[in-house]
Amino acid sequence: MPVNFWQKLKARGEPILALAPLAGFTDSAFRQICRSYGAQVLYSEMASAAALFYNQKKNNNATLELLKFQPTKEKHYVVQLFGSQPEHFAVAARLISQHIKPAGLDINFGCPVPKIVRQGAGSGLMRNLQKSRAVIQAVIANTNLPVSVKIRAAVKEVDALKFLKNIADLPLAAVMIHGRTLAQGFSGAPDWEIIKEARRYFKGVVLANGGINSLAEAKRVLKFSRADGLGLARGVLGRPWLFKEIIKNQEINLKPKQIFQIALKHAALVQKQKGKPGIIELRKHLVWYLSGQPGASHFREQLVKVKSLGDIKKIFKNI
Numbered sequence: 001m002p003v004n005f006w007q008k009l010k011a012r013g014e015p016i017l018a019l020a021p022l023a024g025f026t027d028s029a030f031r032q033i034c035r036s037y038g039a040q041v042l043y044s045e046m047a048s049a050a051a052l053f054y055n056q057k058k059n060n061n062a063t064l065e066l067l068k069f070q071p072t073k074e075k076h077y078v079v080q081l082f083g084s085q086p087e088h089f090a091v092a093a094r095l096i097s098q099h100i101k102p103a104g105l106d107i108n109f110g111c112p113v114p115k116i117v118r119q120g121a122g123s124g125l126m127r128n129l130q131k132s133r134a135v136i137q138a139v140i141a142n143t144n145l146p147v148s149v150k151i152r153a154a155v156k157e158v159d160a161l162k163f164l165k166n167i168a169d170l171p172l173a174a175v176m177i178h179g180r181t182l183a184q185g186f187s188g189a190p191d192w193e194i195i196k197e198a199r200r201y202f203k204g205v206v207l208a209n210g211g212i213n214s215l216a217e218a219k220r221v222l223k224f225s226r227a228d229g230l231g232l233a234r235g236v237l238g239r240p241w242l243f244k245e246i247i248k249n250q251e252i253n254l255k256p257k258q259i260f261q262i263a264l265k266h267a268a269l270v271q272k273q274k275g276k277p278g279i280i281e282l283r284k285h286l287v288w289y290l291s292g293q294p295g296a297s298h299f300r301e302q303l304v305k306v307k308s309l310g311d312i313k314k315i316f317k318n319i
Helices: 005-010 028-036 049-054 062-066 086-099 114-118 129-141 160-166 192-200 215-225 242-248 256-274 276-289 296-303 309-318
Strands: 016-019 041-043 077-082 104-108 147-152 174-178 205-209 229-232
Touching (some): 005 205, 016 205, 016 242, 028 256, 028 276, 049 062, 104 129, 147 160, 160 192, 192 205, 256 309, 276 296
Parallel strands (some): 016 041, 041 077, 104 147, 205 229
């Protein structure tokens, strides 16, 4: 039976810092960059349980390819699944456990994207207490890895407390709670009080998530939520050193040249892993690294057109 890494991290007595899952952003290259700044848990991009189910007999399963990672450079890697059918999750859990061998599996109950919610997945699944419980049971029954979930403060009439009470008897290792409701999406003030109250129904590791964009905010959230750690997402786009700031309890003020060096290291990793298509995917990351820099809007127009590492170097040289 694999060791529950969540409990090992909690036993250290320090806040657990996780790179929360972000579709289109948390690929292997970005996970490695965040790891180098102190991220202790690294989530994959959302993977479709349905895609794994319907392509399970194919020799070259595209979803499994997407989920590959480098164990020595991506310690405590967790694969996050989304979907709506327990039988899909059962197959997905088996496939990932056998072929990918991550440190853990996570189930997404928090995605607010309308097309995901309409499928009865993400936040749409959180609202369905009976089916969400069946999905968790299906995953637990088909893996020996620690299983965690990501939820929201509330999805209409189902809040985080009601959701956790419904699954209180299941052996989940961790829960990441986004402090905003489905109606709020990614804006508005998160509810840290409900994360603190989650302790009444959940005994595993509790991570707070949502709107954590600075050291000051991270400290405030840890204080008021009493969570075991934080899940950082948009707050580390273009500033992966936020992990290090939290660990050292000290703000890090980098010069533009230093920031661009991080961006170039990121770009080099992407090119090595994915080639030219990866550089094109990286464009959305590059504009985040440029955030707050003088003349950012002008250079942003150039960065969204880059096709090579050389293009990126040339633009940064001119800033």
